[in-house]
Amino acid sequence: MLTxxxxxxxxxxxxxxxxxxxxxxxxxxxxRPDRREQPGREAVLARMQAAYDYAARVGFSSTPHIxxxxxxxxxxxxxxxxxxxDRYLRKPxxxxxxxxxxLDAVVRHKLKGADEWPLPPSP
Numbered sequence: 321m322l323t324x325x326x327x328x329x330x331x332x333x334x335x336x337x338x339x340x341x342x343x344x345x346x347x348x349x350x351x352r353p354d355r356r357e358q359p360g361r362e363a364v365l366a367r368m369q370a371a372y373d374y375a376a377r378v379g380f381s382s383t384p385h386i387x388x389x390x391x392x393x394x395x396x397x398x399x400x401x402x403x404x405x406d407r408y409l410r411k412p413x414x415x416x417x418x419x420x421x422x423l424d425a426v427v428r429h430k431l432k433g434a435d436e437w438p439l440p441p442s443p
Contacts, residue, residue: 348390368393371386374401380417
């Protein structure tokens with residue numbers, strides 16, 4: 321039987337998170353080559369990591385929602401930390417994913433026909 325120390329277990333979990341964020345980043349950049357040039361992979365990766373960390377803190381449990389939040393952050397750094405967005409996602413009465421779906425629908429409606437911020441499709 322394999323036994324891991326707490327430090328080894330945490331390192332393994334962090335490695336999986338790092339790989340997940342890097343994979344989402346690379347898939348995003350494959351569809352958005354403009355972001356590969358500006359701001360660059362490292363900046364997009366850092367933005368997505370911050371969004372992933374935020375999602376974990378506020379209780380997101382749906383992978384598609386986490387990925388969508390990471391895509392948002394690639395174009396709008398730290399959008400999740402903006403007080404109105406943060407307040408809304410943490411608002412009691414619904415899950416963070418339900419609140420995010422509502423926010424996503426509003427943004428998509430506002431941007432309908434706009435090319436400035438091409439969002440990935442909703443699940």
